[in-house]
Amino acid sequence: MRKLWGRASSSNVMKVLWALDELGLPYDRIDAGGAFGRTREPEYRAMNPMGLVPTLQEEDGWSVWEANTICRYLCNEYAPDSPLYPKAPRARAEAETWMDWALAHVTSPMVVIFFTHIRLKENERDWAAEKKAREDCGRLWKIVDAKLAGRRFLCGDALTLADIALGCWVHRWFALPIERPDLPNLAAYYETLKTRPGFVQHIALPLE
Missing domain, CATH: 1.20.1050.10 (Glutathione S-transferase Yfyf (Class Pi); Chain A, domain 2)
Known part of the structure; x- marks a missing residue:
């Protein structure tokens, strides 16, 4: 299962959650950032050197960060014909x-x-x-x-x-x-x- 790292109250995490919902993609969300910490841990910094949220981690361990980039990636990878990210x-x-x-x-x-x-x-x-x-x-x-x-x-x-x-x-x-x-x-x-x-x-x- 892919993982989305980030607290639900983050505006940038919200973008990705909404995109995942629109695309019907399953995920596990892991609280990180703010009071939840974790973003300074070496394991997290290996995924996202900025130490911010969100970070999307795929099942094979590959990760991508920056909310808008994550949203574009999800469309390109899983729904290339979706009007959510027009092809024209x-x-x-x-x-x-x-x-x-x-x-x-x-x-x-x-x-x-x-x-x-x-x-x-x-x-x-x-x-x-x-x-x-x-x-x-x-x-x-x-x-x-x-x-x-x-x-x-x-x-x-x-x-x-x-x-x-x-x-x-x-x-x-x-x-x-x-x-x-x-x-x-x-x-x-x-x-x-x-x-x-x-x-x-x-x-x-x-x-x-």
């Missing part, structure tokens, strides 16, 4: 653009907001940084809102890895106790994502 070069490029965009632009300010409200103690919270991050995210989510006009998902009518890469942040954006601009397409998209069992099981969870 332009359709694939569109999906990968949003995957990269989520990493390069959305993740950092969303982490600031999330940690400020959920993970940090009151005396550790930087509210000026939270305000700036929230304003930055508001501008970024407007880009997504415009893209979603007339679409069910980011790349059209079918779910792709672009949605899996962004889905955790969409959930947190709407679940966090913050003021948000009115973005009707993004709100409708969030409701559409909640129709996917994997999103509900692995992403749309209480924040912790």
Whole structure:
């Protein structure tokens, strides 16, 4: 049985869990990272030299790390014809653009907001940084809102890895106790994502 190393509350682990669910692939998840430790152990570093989660370990011992890469690998290896990772070069490029965009632009300010409200103690919270991050995210989510006009998902009518890469942040954006601009397409998209069992099981969870 393949193993997925990483705690279920990690946004990056969530991506892979959702992808595994969409592809119907069996796995065992092993708690690692955060309070669970293990990521500094030599055995783990041999699989993932960064000492972060997630890491996917196949039955033959081969391993791959970085969440987006794991998701692409799973599609290429086990479902090369799946619309989750389109084969046509332009359709694939569109999906990968949003995957990269989520990493390069959305993740950092969303982490600031999330940690400020959920993970940090009151005396550790930087509210000026939270305000700036929230304003930055508001501008970024407007880009997504415009893209979603007339679409069910980011790349059209079918779910792709672009949605899996962004889905955790969409959930947190709407679940966090913050003021948000009115973005009707993004709100409708969030409701559409909640129709996917994997999103509900692995992403749309209480924040912790």
